[in-house]
């Protein structure tokens with residue numbers, strides 16, 4: 042398949058009741074890119090990602106994801122996407138190995154045992170595969186979730202705050218792994234509240250109250266803000282303050 | 291039009307395995323699976339197994355002969371009967387029974403003694419308050435022996451031939467207030483249906499709502515699945531659970547309660563499969579309709595209560611008003627009760643069973659279709 046963009050959507054909109062949570066967002070993410078999704082709590086990041094993989098029905102919008110129609114072909118999209126949910130959503134009463142095995146079966150992974158074993162090893166979970174997922178610490182749960190998302194060799198990873206509650210060293214390793222996978226051609230859409238992580242993304246988008254306020258590389262976003270010598274964090278705080286005047290909760 | 295993924299056996303099987311492991315780890319559910327049949331058997335079994343004695347009895351002695359007196363004194367001496375008083379009219383008999391003052395009215399008819407001595411086998415009428423049939427069974431059985439031995443002394447010498455193999459008198463028992471004469475033989479097999487209805491619907495009733503409340507639904511839905519794979523995958527493991535219960539109750543029926551097993555046990559196990567599946571389907575469909583676990587539990591009870599009351603388990607089916615019978619005919623338990631009692635007690639075969647079985651199967655298919663239709667594939 043030869044598409045220039047892994048994600049190419051226009052006008053994506055989601056309403057809950059009369060509350061517009063995602064308001065006509067356009068987004069283009071290139072293949073192999075690590076794309077950062079930034080915005081305050083409740084700005085619609087999770088909702089947008091859920092629409093991309095067919096977990097929520099969009100009220101408006103069109104476009105493609107991995108070359109498939111984002112509205113009508115969500116089953117095909119799901120097969121090639123790894124979605125890591127914001128809240129841990131694997132089975133706490135299954136062991137690490139059982140969770141991975143379940144996911145591998147669901148995606149019909151060939152050489153399932155091999156894939157599960159690799160997944161466990163890659164994450165340094167060897168020897169702990171019999172431990173119940175519910176007994177893992179927050180950081181280890183995140184690692185397990187990432188391993189599970191990768192088991193079916195997806196082409197696009199949608200990671201919703203994958204490093205929330207993870208210690209600095211593990212976060213460092215996490216990002217090294219992401220950059221390595223991106224180098225191999227995987228595309229990432231990652232939400233985060235950490236500025237250092239935002240800076241490690243190839244490009245960024247900033248959301249506020251469901252609107253995409255700015256996007257581009259970190260340098261472009263900083264330059265576009267028109268502040269004197271700001272950091273990325275200054276820019277976001279500035280955006281957050283100015284967008285508050287235009288919208289009310 | 292949305293493009294659909296074809297049904298996949300591998301994904302269905304993945305869910306079966308996952309549910310199995312989760313079920314094994316869930317001590318509470320497992321306890322319920324074993325606990326419910328045991329508790330029910332204890333409760334009902336106590337009532338059934340108890341051999342009630344000293345049942346209040348009135349006697350209407352229309353023939354004040356020596357033989358009549360012998361019967362009266364034999365009743366007074368029996369453990370099973372507690373002689374309350376003598377009656378003089380039919381109306382009186384009617385009244386004491388209706389009020390529940392006595393369990394039995396024994397009527398010795400006019401000319402009893404004369405007919406007896408002529409060898410005409412007179413009839414002794416026993417009217418039993420059968421609202422609690424478990425109470426009356428043993429007493430009535432003992433009455434036959436009691437009468438024979440009471441009359442034995444009078445039937446000596448040339449009259450000895452009257453005390454032949456089937457006794458000197460006819461015993462006519464009228465089970466009042468309970469035309470179907472439900473007995474312990476009815477209750478224990480019925481209990482199997484009741485226990486299965488209760489646990490099977492409850493177990494799967496929580497299946498989908500649990501995934502929603504634990505947040506695992508988001509993950510499940512982000513994978514390419516079809517509703518039927520998920521619903522069937524969640525049903526299959528619990529069929530084994532159902533069979534554990536069937537085994538438990540059948541064993542208790544056989545060895546604890548000595549229920550006769552006239553018909554084919556393999557046939558019973560086969561029909562149980564359909565019945566278990568129907569209840570699991572009902573539960574899983576509730577689960578797709580319910581917003582949370584509490585709602586699922588409430589729906590389960592709304593299903594369980596009519597099943598218990600209108601299926602013929604609690605009250606004789608033919609004694610119910612027509613509207614109640616109409617509802618009862620829809621419920622799987624109604625048909626299962628007829629099947630299991632038919633197989634165990636009457637020795638029914640496949641030809642009789644299928645008349646009820648297809649109705650259970652139809653229920654299962656319709657209910658599962660509703661579940662598949664209502665299964666939400668998004669988080670909206």
Ligand SMILES: Nc1ncnc2c1ncn2[C@@H]1O[C@H](COP(=O)(O)OP(=O)(O)OP(=O)(O)O)[C@@H](O)[C@H]1O
Pocket residue numbers: 057062080081082083084085086087088089127669670
């Ligand atoms: N199922 C729902 N029903 C109603 N409102 C919802 C639902 N899901 C999300 N919302 C609302 O949509 C808005 C955006 O939520 P969303 O989870 O997308 O934000 P977010 O950017 O991911 O926030 P956070 O950084 O806290 O994760 C919030 O105001 C939230 O209350």
Ligand SMILES: [Mg+2]
Pocket residue numbers: 086087088127201
């Ligand atoms: Mg979020």
